Amino acid sequence: MADSIIGPGIIIDGTVQAEGDLRILGRVLGRVSVSGTLELAPTGSVKSDVVGGRVLVAGMVEGNVTGTERVDLLAGARLLGNVKAPRLTIADGATFRGKVEMDL
């Protein structure tokens, strides 16, 4: 699937649903649901729940994060919410407050 990018200057006030991969460099004020890899860049932020196959977070999330494959909180990530994924990594430098559920 084509690379989809929500640019750094973009603000979406609503839900985003994507087949394939998605990179978010902007702001989304609604639920994000991606079938493939979701990459939230350092400039990116999501103020709602995030669902993806593989979720890479380097930006900010205020909401629950679900990865059907895995969730990676990279350095610089800020997550305020719960994580649900079979595999989870939290890098040094990531800020995280929430519950983890790994029995998916």
Place this chain on the structure above:
Amino acid sequence: MLGAGVVIIGNLGGQGALEVQGRVQGNLRLDGPLTIGRGGTVIGNITAHSVSIAGSVHGDIEARDGIEVQGPGSVEGNLSAPRIGIELGAEVRGLVQTGGAPAQKAPGQKAPAAKAASPKSQSVESSGAEPLLDEPALRPAEGSSPAADFDDVEADEDLTEEARDPAEAEREEADPGALRARRRRRRRKRRSDSADPTSPASDEGWLESAPAQPAPAPAHPEVPAGPPRPPTFQKGAHAQRRRS
């Protein structure tokens, strides 16, 4: 860029360039160039610096700079921009209004331009279903317009030209006498523009009319609401002056 698999339900705004190949259900407000690629769909009103459409749009479109509806594109809603281009094969259903005709409000010298423009901007409807109607009107305008219309036009103006001409060609389709009227109008415009440096008011009204309903009606009040437009008009005027 939003790929083919992306669906956004809600409003979208921001700065920078954006290309939509997926689906957006909601209003889109962008301070930058917007491209709706083939297969891209927007259901909602669009406000952007410039809009290029190869997909489909259901809603009104306003652009500060220009709107280009390409061959495979379709629009159901009103178009409003200083420059509008509709390519052969594009489907447009709605009111088309180029900002080149904000002269309406201006008194005296500009009145004729307004008169010539308003009946023609009524409702332009072109679709692949009526190629016989479209083709003769569009073809000369698309390919050869700069040369045909202005001997002195530079090729580097071709975005302007492309954007302006097909739309006007379509209007001619509705009003065959318009060709002459258009040339007269342009000449007059060029003259009157250079003589009329006023650029009143802000573009607030222009922006506020963005979320107008898709119905053709709301665009009409806009017609006499000339003052918001002159800034863009001036831009066009500038381009025209350069040309001459």
